Each structure stands twice: as structure tokens, then as C-alpha cells.
Amino acid sequence: MxxxxxxxxxxxxxxxRSVSEAEQSRRVARKPKYxxxxxxxxxxxxxxxxxxxxxxxxxxxGCGHDCTYCYSKSISHFFQRWDNTNPLNANIDDIxxxxxxxxxxxxxxxxxxxxxxxxxxxxxxxxxxxxxxxTERRLSLETLKLLNHYDYPAIIVTxxxxxINNEDALNLLAEGNYLxxxxxxxxxxxxxxxxxxxxxxxxxxxxxxxxxxxxxIPVQGRVSPLFPLVPVGRDPNDLSAxxxxxxxxxxxxxxxxxxxxxxxxxxxxLSGFARNFFRNATGVDLYEFYTxxxxxSLLSYRKYPQADKVLLFKIIRERCLSSSIGFxxxxxxxxDPGLDTTVNCCGTDxxxxxxxxxNRERLNIDINEADxxxxxxxVTESNKEVQDVQA
Numbered sequence: 240m241x242x243x244x245x246x247x248x249x250x251x252x253x254x255x256r257s258v259s260e261a262e263q264s265r266r267v268a269r270k271p272k273y274x275x276x277x278x279x280x281x282x283x284x285x286x287x288x289x290x291x292x293x294x295x296x297x298x299x300x301g302c303g304h305d306c307t308y309c310y311s312k313s314i315s316h317f318f319q320r321w322d323n324t325n326p327l328n329a330n331i332d333d334i335x336x337x338x339x340x341x342x343x344x345x346x347x348x349x350x351x352x353x354x355x356x357x358x359x360x361x362x363x364x365x366x367x368x369x370x371x372x373x374t375e376r377r378l379s380l381e382t383l384k385l386l387n388h389y390d391y392p393a394i395i396v397t398x399x400x401x402x403i404n405n406e407d408a409l410n411l412l413a414e415g416n417y418l419x420x421x422x423x424x425x426x427x428x429x430x431x432x433x434x435x436x437x438x439x440x441x442x443x444x445x446x447x448x449x450x451x452x453x454x455x456i457p458v459q460g461r462v463s464p465l466f467p468l469v470p471v472g473r474d475p476n477d478l479s480a481x482x483x484x485x486x487x488x489x490x491x492x493x494x495x496x497x498x499x500x501x502x503x504x505x506x507x508x509l510s511g512f513a514r515n516f517f518r519n520a521t522g523v524d525l526y527e528f529y530t531x532x533x534x535x536s537l538l539s540y541r542k543y544p545q546a547d548k549v550l551l552f553k554i555i556r557e558r559c560l561s562s563s564i565g566f567x568x569x570x571x572x573x574x575d576p577g578l579d580t581t582v583n584c585c586g587t588d589x590x591x592x593x594x595x596x597x598n599r600e601r602l603n604i605d606i607n608e609a610d611x612x613x614x615x616x617x618v619t620e621s622n623k624e625v626q627d628v629q630a
Contacts, residue, residue: 273299276329277350288570290583290596291394293353294364297378301326303371304398304438307516308464308507311365316512317538326372331381342389358595363396371437373401383411392416392592398438399447413454416592420461421448426490433520445497452498459586460494464507467528471547475554483528491555495562501586502559505569506548511537542571549576579603
């Protein structure tokens with residue numbers, strides 16, 4: 240995976256730890272109940288940056304995909320709550336009661352100001368709705384039926400284990416008001432098996448984009464996280480630089496070829512936990528690609544500098560523009576490079592039901608919304624010219 244680095248600095252770091260035996264015993268003893276599945280962030284990146292920060296996570300404290308880079312996994316490990324084989328799940332009846340209370344009564348509810356105005360919610364913001372366990376629990380189907388009943392719009396972020404070839408779920412998506420962002424981080428089957436051991440193969444996720452596209456369901460490719468190609472301070476076009484071969488532009492070509500109308504990129508924020516998980520799985524220390532700034536704890540994360548991010552973002556953006564599809568960056572806090580080809584960084588321009596959002600002051604108002612066609616190609620020649628000036 241690592242090129243031009245004959246003597247990589249590798250230390251094994253902390254071993255992988257799942258839920259301890261003591262914690263498992265405590266769980267059984269106290270019969271833990273999943274907390275509120277709804278989350279409206281009031282602090283941090285989402286509260287100030289995201290246009291659709293309202294999350295509905297049906298599963299929590301574990302995911303069968305067990306991706307090494309997952310920040311949710313890092314947090315759960317910090318509290319020794321991660322269980323990738325048996326995650327907790329919300330009570331679907333409680334979720335139904337929330338919707339009934341808001342749309343069928345006048346009772347007070349802290350979610351009322353958001354839900355009754357149909358601000359789109361995000362499914363899978365922290366834990367994948369269609370993770371492997373859902374093939375047994377089937378909570379995704381109950382959730383989709385509920386949202387369809389109220390014609391409620393939602394953005395689904397997923398790797399799609401329980402969605403691929405699932406006719407029941409695909410039909411429900413086609414009947415409702417959804418935007419699906421299929422997360423793919425590498426085109427390499429080998430690297431994916433190491434880094435995302437429980438997730439569908441990249442090819443299967445490309446096939447999922449095709450399945451959604453053919454049913455008329457708006458679908459995007461989400462490269463999240465986007466891994467660096469070279470260490471900080473090196474040009475991605477410099478072939479002499481040490482090179483991490485996890486991400487490649489071939490992935491963008493495959494996403495485009497599958498029929499996605501938009502690509503979203505979000506750079507890897509590297510926690511100490513994620514560094515150790517990745518290193519133990521691959522033998523590669525990602526700290527070699529980030530700054531040398533010391534982290535105060537395993538939960539602290541390092542960010543790739545914006546100037547270095549932009550070099551790679553622009554390469555991906557140009558690839559998207561050359562194929563006449565949209566591109567946007569899911570920005571870090573205070574770190575929006577202004578490269579979006581859409582008004583909304585989620586690429587929802589023109590999609591019915593997605594007009595209402597939060598943090599509207601961050602919308603890219605310099606782009607003419609009339610240039611966009613809902614759910615189809617979102618870039619026009621005139622829009623290219625506007626973006627080239629901005630870049």
C-alpha cells in the first residue's frame with residue numbers, strides 16, 4: 240500500500256480492543272437501553288457547518304462494517320462500548336411515537352420546530368442504517384415505511400450491506416423522498432478487506448449505485464473519508480513522493496460510470512484510535528502522512544492542512560467536471576475550500592423536498608440555481624466558468 244518508503248516507521252500501537260468481558264457482563268446485568276435515536280448537534284463541526292445536521296441513528300455503539308477509520312468507532316472504544324457483532328438499536332415504536340406526536344397532535348416536542356417544517360434528516364450519520372445486522376433485524380424497512388407514510392425527506396449515508404439486492408428496501412426508497420450517498424473509499428478490493436473488513440466490496444457498492452440509479456433514486460458517490468495520496472507538503476503529482484495507494488482516481492471514474500450525479504469528498508480526520516486500528520490492519524502508520532503535531536489523547540484527531548487538501552480536491556473536482564457531474568466538499572470546521580459546484584454542499588440543489596435546511600448562511604449563493612436539474616447532471620458550461628473563476 241505504501242510506495243517509495245523502504246523503511247517505514249511502524250510501531251504496532253495499542254491492540255484492537257472490542258467490548259471487554261467485564262463490560263459485556265455489565266450490559267447483560269443492566270439490560271442497556273439505546274438512547275435517543277435523534278440528534279441535533281449544538282456544538283462541533285456539524286452544528287456550524289452542516290446544512291442537514293439532524294440525525295436519526297437506528298443503530299449505535301457498534302457496526303458490522305468495523306471500519307478502521309470510523310470516528311464513531313473511536314468514540315465507542317474510548318468508552319469501551321464498541322460491539323461490531325451485536326450493536327444496540329433504538330426502539331422503533333418510540334421513533335413512530337415521535338412522528339405521531341409531531342404530525343398528529345399539538346403536544347410539545349423539542350424536535351417539532353425541525354420536523355414539522357420537514358427539514359431533511361440524515362440516516363446513517365453516525366452508524367449505518369443498512370449495516371449487516373439489519374438483514375436480521377430489518378429496522379431499515381420499518382424506518383423507511385414510517386418516513387414514506389409522512390412523506391418525509393431524508394439523506395441516507397450507507398455502504399449498503401443490507402441494501403444491495405434488497406428489493407423490499409429498494410422499492411421503499413423509490414416510493415419515498417430520499418437522496419442516497421453511497422460511501423466508497425477505495426477501488427481496491429484488497430485494501431478494502433483490510434481497512435473495512437465487514438463492509439461490502441467496492442465493486443458491490445458500485446453495483447448499488449447502479450441499482451439505485453435504474454430505479455430513479457437520486458444517488459451520489461461519497462468518498463468519505465478521503466485518504467491522502469502523499470505526505471503533508473508534497474504535491475500529489477510528484478511521483479517521487481512517498482505514496483499511499485489506498486485512494487486512486489480510478490474510484491472517481493467508477494463512481495461516475497455507475498451513474499452517480501454528484502461526488503462528495505470528505506478528508507480523513509485521523510484520531511489516535513483510528514491510527515492504531517489502521518496500522519494494525521495494514522502495517523502502515525498514517526501519522527507519516529499527517530503533521531507531527533502531538534495529540535493529547537487517542538480520541539484527539541489530526542487534520543490534513545487545508546492547502547494540501549485543496550490540491551487533491553481540485554484534481555477530483557476536475558475529473559467530475561470533465562464528466563459533467565457535480566462535486567462538493569464536506570468541509571471540516573472553518574475549512575471550506577469553496578470548490579463546490581452546487582449551492583448546497585450535499586448536492587441537493589433542485590431536489591424536491593430538500594429546499595429547507597439549516598446553516599443557510601453557508602450556502603454557496605454565487606451559483607445560479609437555475610443551472611441545475613434535479614437528480615440529474617448538475618453542472619453546465621456556464622457553471623464551470625463561474626467555478627473556475629472562484630477556484
